Amino acid sequence: MGRYYLLAVAGSTSLSIGEIMAQVAKYYSPRLDRALVTRLYHEAKGQRVPMTVLTNRLVESALSLLDGANDRPERSIVAEEPPTPDPARMD
DSSP: OHHHOOOOOOOOSOOOHHHHEEEOOOOOOOOOOHHHHHHHHHHHHHHSSSSHHHHHHHHHHHHHHHHHHHOOOOOOOOSSSSSOOOOOGGG
């Protein structure tokens, strides 16, 4: 969704830009440390690729290493809440 879409939405509603962005952004997007963003920027420029391409490659590579090191199957379910202890299994 580009800038023009947001301006069109902002012009037709009384919502703030933050509220509009919350509606548009449906996925969690973690905030990276400024130092990491700077390093990614310079590395991406050096490789002549977009930062998103470089970041996707690096994260995929790191996750593959973690999966191999842990020898566990890939999990596609994310727990939203910590598990509740079972009182019957308390020692």
